[in-house]
Amino acid sequence: MLRTILCAATLATLATAAPTHRLFVTNEAGDSVTVIDTRSGQVEATVHVGGRPRGIGFSPDKSLVYVALGDDNAIGVLNAATLKLERTVPAGSDPEAFAVHPDGTIYLSNEDDGLATALDPRTGEILAEVKVGLEPEGVGVSPDGGQVLVTSESSNMVHVISVAEKKLVANILVGARPREVAFSPDGKVFWVTSEVAGHVSKVDRSTNRVITVNNRLRREINPRVKPKGLLLSHDGARLYVSLGRGNAVAALDPDTLSVQATADVGVRAWGLALSRDGKRLYTANGPDATVSIVDTASMTEVGTIPTGAMPWGLALDD
Amino acid sequence: MRALLATCTVALVATVASFAAEFELAYIGPADGSALQGVRLGVEESNRQGEFLGVQLTLATAGDGEVTVRGVALFADTPGAVEEIAVAAGGRPVLNLSDTSDRLRAACLPNALHVIPSDAMMRDAADQWRAANPGQEISAAAWHHRAVKFAARDLNRRYTEQFGAPMDDRAWAGWFAARTVGDTLMRDPETGRDGLLKALKEADGLDGQKGDAQSFRASGQLRQPLVIVGAGGELLGEAPVRGAQGGLDSLGASPCE
Numbered sequence: 001m002l003r004t005i006l007c008a009a010t011l012a013t014l015a016t017a018a019p020t021h022r023l024f025v026t027n028e029a030g031d032s033v034t035v036i037d038t039r040s041g042q043v044e045a046t047v048h049v050g051g052r053p054r055g056i057g058f059s060p061d062k063s064l065v066y067v068a069l070g071d072d073n074a075i076g077v078l079n080a081a082t083l084k085l086e087r088t089v090p091a092g093s094d095p096e097a098f099a100v101h102p103d104g105t106i107y108l109s110n111e112d113d114g115l116a117t118a119l120d121p122r123t124g125e126i127l128a129e130v131k132v133g134l135e136p137e138g139v140g141v142s143p144d145g146g147q148v149l150v151t152s153e154s155s156n157m158v159h160v161i162s163v164a165e166k167k168l169v170a171n172i173l174v175g176a177r178p179r180e181v182a183f184s185p186d187g188k189v190f191w192v193t194s195e196v197a198g199h200v201s202k203v204d205r206s207t208n209r210v211i212t213v214n215n216r217l218r219r220e221i222n223p224r225v226k227p228k229g230l231l232l233s234h235d236g237a238r239l240y241v242s243l244g245r246g247n248a249v250a251a252l253d254p255d256t257l258s259v260q261a262t263a264d265v266g267v268r269a270w271g272l273a274l275s276r277d278g279k280r281l282y283t284a285n286g287p288d289a290t291v292s293i294v295d296t297a298s299m300t301e302v303g304t305i306p307t308g309a310m311p312w313g314l315a316l317d318d
Numbered sequence: 319m320r321a322l323l324a325t326c327t328v329a330l331v332a333t334v335a336s337f338a339a340e341f342e343l344a345y346i347g348p349a350d351g352s353a354l355q356g357v358r359l360g361v362e363e364s365n366r367q368g369e370f371l372g373v374q375l376t377l378a379t380a381g382d383g384e385v386t387v388r389g390v391a392l393f394a395d396t397p398g399a400v401e402e403i404a405v406a407a408g409g410r411p412v413l414n415l416s417d418t419s420d421r422l423r424a425a426c427l428p429n430a431l432h433v434i435p436s437d438a439m440m441r442d443a444a445d446q447w448r449a450a451n452p453g454q455e456i457s458a459a460a461w462h463h464r465a466v467k468f469a470a471r472d473l474n475r476r477y478t479e480q481f482g483a484p485m486d487d488r489a490w491a492g493w494f495a496a497r498t499v500g501d502t503l504m505r506d507p508e509t510g511r512d513g514l515l516k517a518l519k520e521a522d523g524l525d526g527q528k529g530d531a532q533s534f535r536a537s538g539q540l541r542q543p544l545v546i547v548g549a550g551g552e553l554l555g556e557a558p559v560r561g562a563q564g565g566l567d568s569l570g571a572s573p574c575e
Contacts, residue, residue, distance in 0.1 A: 197525075198531060223565065
């Protein structure tokens with residue numbers, strides 16, 4: 001099994017298409033994806049994709065952009081080069097967010113049904129459904145491909161699913177309304193945002209226990225902070241956290257979770273993306289209908305780009 | 319009512335099946351009210367959470383005339399009788415689901431937790447809104463059945479699917495009370511033996527699916543955002559209004575500190 005995964009991952013890497021330098025933005029209330037050319041900073045196209053697009057991500061070879069269409073109960077498949085919506089794949093009720101395994105399987109959360117679903121987007125086959133808590137959202141695949149994490153927002157948990165067995169192996173209580181997860185590259189820890197509690201927590205994967213919590217973000221940054229998006233810098237030195245109605249993004253020390261720097265961005269910053277060179281961080285600002293561009297060296301917003309209505313998630317192909 | 323509280327038993331029973339802990343909660347009030355429906359949904363959702371953690375909750379109900387109420391926490395849909403129940407409940411938390419009187423908050427009862435907003439909170443919310451939007455005929459409420467933000471959409475859907483009715487203020491209060499007691503017990507089942515009231519009073523990140531982190535004031539009143547409702551019953555917005563000084567504590571008084 002492991003050999004198959006590694007082989008698939010290697011092939012996928014070899015087959016990766018030349019980067020398009022496009023930033024893809026789901027517009028939750030616009031039923032569309034805004035396509036931004038990051039070299040010019042201009043909107044290149046707005047593609048209608050279907051009802052309530054939220055989660056977004058690439059196929060392993062980056063040739064396809066997958067979009068969770070909550071109101072259509074489907075994953076939309078957008079060609080990253082031609083920008084054509086090639087097809088939609090039924091994905092169970094109300095898919096919200098997902099992560100793509102190196103073997104090509106999409107692990108997604110079905111918000112209404114309290115399920116995590118493993119979907120093969122090439123065949124449309126639903127490989128497994130796993131019952132999780134209420135309002136599942138954030139999904140992450142471990143670096144070795146062996147486990148999938150799913151947060152349940154209203155049950156305040158992170159669920160740990162074995163990829164080989166397609167079943168739960170642990171359930172971890174964290175602060176109220178957990179929304180996203182991110183792994184360390186060595187797979188030893190993961191981080192999780194708790195939106196209502198205002199926390200970022202670090203969890204030891206060998207014990208599945210929370211080992212560090214920063215619960216001071218509202219005191220140290222501003223009282224409106226609601227942590228949502230999570231992204232580790234390519235060098236592993238910074239953990240970027242989008243702060244929702246805190247209208248800012250923070251750079252945390254991934255080990256201690258202390259705040260290194262913050263940047264003010266647009267209103268209700270959720271989705272995050274980081275350029276390959278690590279110099280530009282992008283945030284999706286829902287009610288503002290913009291994407292902010294943040295210079296990571298100075299942690300300053302250096303520009304904004306208009307999007308469709310209520311931008312939610314980001315995926316960058318550079 | 320007094321007789322009803324004659325016996326107080328901590329109900330940490332030995333496990334049957336696979337659950338490591340089981341706790342009994344109790345509801346006192348009318349058998350046909352929306353508050354009870356909210357409590358039932360909250361218990362069910364807590365048990366969904368507890369499935370993964372080996373903790374289960376059961377609910378006992380009592381109306382007038384029943385002689386004993388067990389339970390590690392009591393949910394009271396009993397306007398005018400909360401103080402009497404709180405005194406009789408000893409150290410157990412009593413979650414008030416429907417009595418809005420300011421006088422009850424000023425009584426500083428050590429074990430009463432007022433989930434339903436007070437009259438003063440609703441007055442302040444309405445005043446803030448009118449000051450920002452002069453002349454409008456509006457009122458304040460704890461909840462709105464058409465609210466969608468902050469996952470209110472999801473909670474409204476779950477309630478309506480189960481009960482075929484819109485979620486009202488008392489239903490929300492019942493749901494919140496059961497979810498909050500449940501979440502606290504899940505995090506530390508030992509509080510089911512001792513310390514549940516303290517743990518509830520110290521919790522500072524409670525999720526009412528209204529956006530902000532909620533917590534209890536020294537008076538026992540739950541800090542919470544309110545909704546503003548127009549003359550036709552439509553949802554207009556939220557309070558505290560943007561820029562209100564003091565955040566959630568701009569709504570109502572904070573006695574007992």
